[in-house]
Amino acid sequence: MGYSIRLRPSSDSLRSGVVTASLMEAMLIGSGWHPSLFRAEMSALCRSRPWRLGPRTLIIESDDELLERLSRSASVDEYLSPFGLTSEADSLEVALAAWLSDSPFGAPAGRSIAVRWSKRGGGVDGVSGKRLAHTCGGNLSDQGWMIDLDDPDEELLICLDGTSGHVIWGRRALRELPRAGWTDRVPTERPFFRPVSLDPRLARLALNLVDIGEAEPLCDPMSGTGGVVMEGCMLGISMLGVDLDEEMVEGARANLDWLDESGESESEAILLHGDATDLKALLESEGMRVSGFVFDPPYGRNAWKSDDAWTLFTDVLASCRCSPGISAGSELACFLPWPPGLHGIDEAVTDSLGDVHGRPWTSVADAFESSGWRILSRHAVPVHGSLARLLVHAQAF
Numbered sequence: 001m002g003y004s005i006r007l008r009p010s011s012d013s014l015r016s017g018v019v020t021a022s023l024m025e026a027m028l029i030g031s032g033w034h035p036s037l038f039r040a041e042m043s044a045l046c047r048s049r050p051w052r053l054g055p056r057t058l059i060i061e062s063d064d065e066l067l068e069r070l071s072r073s074a075s076v077d078e079y080l081s082p083f084g085l086t087s088e089a090d091s092l093e094v095a096l097a098a099w100l101s102d103s104p105f106g107a108p109a110g111r112s113i114a115v116r117w118s119k120r121g122g123g124v125d126g127v128s129g130k131r132l133a134h135t136c137g138g139n140l141s142d143q144g145w146m147i148d149l150d151d152p153d154e155e156l157l158i159c160l161d162g163t164s165g166h167v168i169w170g171r172r173a174l175r176e177l178p179r180a181g182w183t184d185r186v187p188t189e190r191p192f193f194r195p196v197s198l199d200p201r202l203a204r205l206a207l208n209l210v211d212i213g214e215a216e217p218l219c220d221p222m223s224g225t226g227g228v229v230m231e232g233c234m235l236g237i238s239m240l241g242v243d244l245d246e247e248m249v250e251g252a253r254a255n256l257d258w259l260d261e262s263g264e265s266e267s268e269a270i271l272l273h274g275d276a277t278d279l280k281a282l283l284e285s286e287g288m289r290v291s292g293f294v295f296d297p298p299y300g301r302n303a304w305k306s307d308d309a310w311t312l313f314t315d316v317l318a319s320c321r322c323s324p325g326i327s328a329g330s331e332l333a334c335f336l337p338w339p340p341g342l343h344g345i346d347e348a349v350t351d352s353l354g355d356v357h358g359r360p361w362t363s364v365a366d367a368f369e370s371s372g373w374r375i376l377s378r379h380a381v382p383v384h385g386s387l388a389r390l391l392v393h394a395q396a397f
């Protein structure tokens with residue numbers, strides 16, 4: 001097998017559309033759900049910095065454990081390695097044939113293969129995926145591969161990526177979407193549901209952004225029905241949930257028992273009744289330390305218009321920073337209410353526009369800074385027509 005040289009493509013070669021993919025390691029393709037969060041999640045899960053081909057396509061240097069780490073992802077669709085690409089429709093078939101002639105799947109040796117194709121962002125002008133798949137199937141068959149569309153040993157994916165203007169192809173290393181089966185995990189299916197429950201996909205994304213790397217639990221200081229705590233347990237992260245409302249603590253406990261019974265929990269979780277504005281006292285009384293935070297403060301437009309909700313949020317930020325175990329470099333991810341339609345989903349938010357229900361962004365940024373948290377990135381997440389959320393990823397200094 002070739003195509004394992006750890007080199008980056010030169011931007012000149014990509015601009016001229018020449019197929020240089022033989023010098024690259026792996027391609028990640030993200031779901032259309034939220035391209036900027038896909039890139040942020042991949043930056044967190046990959047050990048080296050990904051190289052951006054398009055909003056939903058990243059070239060990365062892979063390592064032995066990457067596939068395992070990607071199995072945690074909320075946003076990746078495809079991991080192709082080895083792979084090839086071109087922006088030149090005219091020479092596409094020749095390029096693909098040359099790539100296939102280098103035996104990127106190894107020797108057929110009685111094995112079977114399927115050729116799949118997909119379109120993203122409307123596809124690429126003048127390129128027919130069906131035709132390409134047919135041609136490649138013939139080529140592979142000539143090489144001695146058995147074609148099996150139902151249960152193949154290998155899969156070649158051809159992706160017509162309109163978002164980057166490239167046709168990308170490669171060996172499909174992720175045979176199943178990491179988030180497969182998520183429809184069974186909608187919060188309404190849990191024994192204890194409240195409309196505040198966080199979407200599992202957002203909970204997972206926020207958890208993946210936070211670099212923990214410690215034996216101490218990750219804390220959701222406002223854990224509600226336990227959406228974040230449960231998702232963390234499924235990722236094998238030791239979790240601590242805290243809530244001031246005893247009914248929520250009991251309900252979250254019922255949800256965790258349910259998760260345990262389903263066999264999906266991979267780690268321990270502790271739930272405490274307590275006040276997120278004084279985590280230091282709570283954790284010291286329990287003899288606990290934490291490694292970071294993911295949380296979703298009380299929500300709803302009315303809540304955020306009141307000074308109480310604002311004070312609660314700023315107090316929780318300060319309380320998190322003073323918690324045992326938290327030091328410079330510790331991380332948090334949290335959600336804020338955000339004006340819908342102000343920022344798209346392709347790029348992270350980098351401007352000072354937008355307010356958190358009446359508070360200008362500059363005051364929100366000050367609240368993070370003055371409590372000892374430096375903002376690393378922000379992503380606007382549409383919820384429905386009149387509501388969005390802002391996912392803020394921050395690091396203690």
Ligand SMILES: C[S@@+](CC[C@H](N)C(=O)[O-])C[C@H]1O[C@@H](n2cnc3c(N)ncnc32)[C@H](O)[C@@H]1O
Binds near residue numbers: 223224225227245299
């Ligand atoms: C939006 S909900 C969290 C939802 C949660 N992420 C889930 O998936 O269910 C906010 C939670 O904050 C809790 N809360 C409010 N004030 C609190 C405080 N001072 N300390 C701890 N929890 C608090 C509320 O009881 C509520 O459960």
